[in-house]
Amino acid sequence: MDVIKTENLVKCYSKNVRVLDGISLSIKKGEIVGYLGPNGSGKTTTIKILTNLLYPTSGHAFINGLDVNENPKESLKAVGALVEIPGIYDYLTPREMLTYFGRIYGMERGKIDERIRETLKSVRLADKERTKIGAFSTGMQRRLAIAKAILHEPEILILDEPVIGLDPKGIKEVRELLREFQKGGMTIFLSSHLLQEVGDTCDSVIFLDKARVVAHDTVHNIRSKAGGKSIIVRFTNPLSETEAKKIETVAGVKGVSVKNGSVQIGYDGSPDTSYQILSDLMKAGHHIVSYTPEVVSLEDFYISVMSDERGVS
Amino acid sequence: MMSTNEDTVSDLFHVYINARFEIKKHVSRRRLALVVVLATLLPIVFYAIPPLFDEDYPDTANEFASRNLLFISTFVVISAAMFAGDSVVTEFEKRTGLSLFSTPQRRTSIFAGKYIAALLATWLAVACYYLVTALEIGQIYGFGEISLGFAKSFLISLLYASAAVSFCYFFSCLLKKSITAMLAGFFVLMMILPIVSQVLNIADVDPWFILTYNGSLITDVLGILSGSAMESVSSFSPDFYVGVAVVVAYGIVFFYMALFLANRKAMEG
Numbered sequence: 001m002d003v004i005k006t007e008n009l010v011k012c013y014s015k016n017v018r019v020l021d022g023i024s025l026s027i028k029k030g031e032i033v034g035y036l037g038p039n040g041s042g043k044t045t046t047i048k049i050l051t052n053l054l055y056p057t058s059g060h061a062f063i064n065g066l067d068v069n070e071n072p073k074e075s076l077k078a079v080g081a082l083v084e085i086p087g088i089y090d091y092l093t094p095r096e097m098l099t100y101f102g103r104i105y106g107m108e109r110g111k112i113d114e115r116i117r118e119t120l121k122s123v124r125l126a127d128k129e130r131t132k133i134g135a136f137s138t139g140m141q142r143r144l145a146i147a148k149a150i151l152h153e154p155e156i157l158i159l160d161e162p163v164i165g166l167d168p169k170g171i172k173e174v175r176e177l178l179r180e181f182q183k184g185g186m187t188i189f190l191s192s193h194l195l196q197e198v199g200d201t202c203d204s205v206i207f208l209d210k211a212r213v214v215a216h217d218t219v220h221n222i223r224s225k226a227g228g229k230s231i232i233v234r235f236t237n238p239l240s241e242t243e244a245k246k247i248e249t250v251a252g253v254k255g256v257s258v259k260n261g262s263v264q265i266g267y268d269g270s271p272d273t274s275y276q277i278l279s280d281l282m283k284a285g286h287h288i289v290s291y292t293p294e295v296v297s298l299e300d301f302y303i304s305v306m307s308d309e310r311g312v313s
Numbered sequence: 314m315m316s317t318n319e320d321t322v323s324d325l326f327h328v329y330i331n332a333r334f335e336i337k338k339h340v341s342r343r344r345l346a347l348v349v350v351l352a353t354l355l356p357i358v359f360y361a362i363p364p365l366f367d368e369d370y371p372d373t374a375n376e377f378a379s380r381n382l383l384f385i386s387t388f389v390v391i392s393a394a395m396f397a398g399d400s401v402v403t404e405f406e407k408r409t410g411l412s413l414f415s416t417p418q419r420r421t422s423i424f425a426g427k428y429i430a431a432l433l434a435t436w437l438a439v440a441c442y443y444l445v446t447a448l449e450i451g452q453i454y455g456f457g458e459i460s461l462g463f464a465k466s467f468l469i470s471l472l473y474a475s476a477a478v479s480f481c482y483f484f485s486c487l488l489k490k491s492i493t494a495m496l497a498g499f500f501v502l503m504m505i506l507p508i509v510s511q512v513l514n515i516a517d518v519d520p521w522f523i524l525t526y527n528g529s530l531i532t533d534v535l536g537i538l539s540g541s542a543m544e545s546v547s548s549f550s551p552d553f554y555v556g557v558a559v560v561v562a563y564g565i566v567f568f569y570m571a572l573f574l575a576n577r578k579a580m581e582g
Binding site for chain 1: 320323327330334337338341342407408409410411412414415416417418419579580581
């Protein structure tokens with residue numbers, strides 16, 4: 001069953017400003033899905049509609065089969081959300097703020113106390129439980145917002161740019177937290193500008209551009225389709241141009257060039273050919289230090305998808 | 314899916330949780346303490362001044378109460394502006410609504426909770442003002458001198474407070490900046506409506522439909538003419554029943570208009 005689903009979401013702010021133009025997407029239980037796109041492509045608007053912060057001009061957003069805008073009380077029970085950079089009640093303490101949200105999610109007092117301790121510990125704020133939030137740094141406020149999102153142990157986590165304002169350690173911790181949540185069966189839908197993060201964290205990605213979905217696939221498929229079609233090989237002693245040319249005769253090799261002491265070998269991209277080339281090079285007596293099939297990053301794919309959309313060759 | 318009854322119960326529970334949270338916020342921001350201190354100090358000033366200047370207290374308890382309550386409507390407006398003036402707009406302006414409105418509850422529950430908290434806080438302040446005044450009457454004239462008029466004045470003050478809170482709350486839902494919303498509610502109640510009322514008076518039109526004009530019922534029910542400069546040019550005085558009806562109408566109409574506006578507000582931008 002799709003736990004998150006949208007059908008032809010359209011959002012217009014005026015006749016000429018169409019922020020979403022028929023967005024349809026579906027996310028299955030337990031998936032971690034990245035939502036990528038340039039600024040103004042409609043990522044945050046989609047997330048705001050999914051969390052009932054905005055109403056669509058037309059179309060529907062569903063959580064667990066329930067229309068979010070028609071039945072927010074039931075549908076949002078399963079959701080923990082972090083949207084943009086939310087403001088803080090700077091005159092309250094994390095305990096006071098989280099107690100309120102716990103009560104709204106229908107948690108028992110004992111459970112709220114337990115979860116406040118657990119979540120604050122998981123975001124490294126355990127010792128700040130009774131400190132006024134106004135005294136927190138931006139990163140601490142961000143971590144507190146994440147604690148709020150996971151307080152009620154939601155089935156679904158919707159995160160909009162979750163690592164903005166976090167230091168590298170904080171980013172790493174969020175990534176680990178997300179992995180932990182996924183192991184527990186949580187479904188995670190996150191938008192981010194950090195493609196590397198999305199590539200490392202997500203199972204699949206949805207690319208959005210100009211208010212429309214332009215690609216939706218698994219990270220693995222995207223990388224395969226985009227095709228890393230070269231292998232970088234390093235030898236104990238850098239090869240000369242002549243020695244390198246000899247490699248062109250190896251079966252499956254489509255071209256060779258020497259770069260900074262290493263050799264770049266062109267091939268068809270298949271793992272079998274890659275293995276065959278490696279075996280033949282070893283048999284030919286080459287002393288290989290490293291053999292790395294080139295991995296196409298999400299950045300490369302992102303740029304190629306966006307260029308296609310814009311008709312850039 | 315919940316039944317209609319369960320749904321209503323959970324809505325009411327959310328209203329209660331929201332009202333409690335708002336009161337917690339008023340306490341944390343020390344606004345409640347500030348207003349309660351003001352509500353205690355103002356009547357104490359009226360109690361302390363006559364002995365300090367070797368003057369006698371008024372002859373009757375009602376005269377004393379009438380003098381003490383000269384500033385009650387101003388005080389009500391200050392309280393209403395502080396508790397209701399920014400309660401909704403601030404969630405949008407400071408972006409705290411991004412966390413609040415994405416929770417599983419109806420927006421009406423959030424806004425009703427906020428309104429109730431502002432109302433209770435203002436009522437508490439008014440009650441403090443009357444309590445201190447009643448204690449002073451008891452000390453000077455004896456508790457037996459506390460009249461029915463004084464009790465009626467208290468009830469009218471509570472009604473007037475409800476209308477003032479609704480009015481300020483309406484601006485909080487209408488405008489986009491907290492400070493503008495607070496000042497708009499305060500100045501309309503303190504200056505614009507009294508000026509309109511005076512202009513109508515001069516034009517020989519009974520301003521029965523103006524909220525602040527009916528605020529003078531608070532002291533009128535004590536049966537003492539306050540003789541302020543503003544009232545000396547007035548050729549009209551509010552009718553008790555019409556006045557109460559107008560105050561109640563302001564409270565209800567502005568509350569519903571505020572709810573309507575608040576529910577339409579979106580977290581854009």
